Amino acid sequence: MDRAKLEDMDPADVPDASRELVLQLYGIGARRVWVSDREVPYPDGRLIVSTTDTAGIITHCNASFVEMSGYDRDTLVGSPHSILRHPDMPAAAFQQLWDEVSAGRIWHGYVKNLRRDGAFYWVYATVIPNVRDGAIKSYTSVRRKPSRRRVEEAETAYRQALAQEASA
Numbered sequence: 357m358d359r360a361k362l363e364d365m366d367p368a369d370v371p372d373a374s375r376e377l378v379l380q381l382y383g384i385g386a387r388r389v390w391v392s393d394r395e396v397p398y399p400d401g402r403l404i405v406s407t408t409d410t411a412g413i414i415t416h417c418n419a420s421f422v423e424m425s426g427y428d429r430d431t432l433v434g435s436p437h438s439i440l441r442h443p444d445m446p447a448a449a450f451q452q453l454w455d456e457v458s459a460g461r462i463w464h465g466y467v468k469n470l471r472r473d474g475a476f477y478w479v480y481a482t483v484i485p486n487v488r489d490g491a492i493k494s495y496t497s498v499r500r501k502p503s504r505r506r507v508e509e510a511e512t513a514y515r516q517a518l519a520q521e522a523s524a
């Protein structure tokens with residue numbers, strides 16, 4: 357994974373930041389992020405779609421992905437998907453995602469994503485392994501608007517999982 361690179365966020369992009377943290381990302385190392393408490397609602401009637409290689413490097417993304425993340429397409433393509441990783445997400449959620457899809461199974465789940473401007477957006481994601489000739493070639497994630505009730509349930513579950521991870 358030595359081709360994976362990810363720059364720190366730019367605090368100038370996050371004028372309403374409430375937290376500054378350093379994330380430890382798999383295969384990448386430390387990334388400094390600035391996070392605000394502002395939610396950007398998932399746009400109605402849109403699908404946010406991206407494809408990665410088997411190492412999680414973004415190879416394609418649609419216009420809704422570009423708009424919601426706030427990054428240029430040129431920055432996104434070639435970057436690790438953890439460019440959207442929010443510090444409120446427990447590692448266990450992504451561990452489960454990777455365990456499932458690398459075994460050839462579909463994963464569904466709720467994800468809180470971090471935008472370039474430090475705000476966040478919740479999605480309901482379906483991650484699909486793309487198999488050809490018996491081998492996984494890539495992964496595609498299709499996101500939909502999550503229900504508020506499910507987001508609230510996920511928030512509670514993730515807060516507990518994060519606390520557990522912090523004390524482990």
Ligand SMILES: Cc1cc2nc3c(=O)[nH]c(=O)nc-3n(C[C@H](O)[C@H](O)[C@H](O)COP(=O)(O)O)c2cc1C
Pocket residue numbers: 380381382383406407408412436437438439440441442447450453457467469483484495496497
């Ligand atoms: C197709 C696909 C889509 C993904 N989408 C996201 C996403 O939207 N947000 C996110 O934080 N991680 C996403 N991930 C998981 C990341 O690859 C990564 O595991 C996660 O951000 C946590 O970072 P870490 O594995 O470096 O700890 C996706 C992975 C795959 C294979």
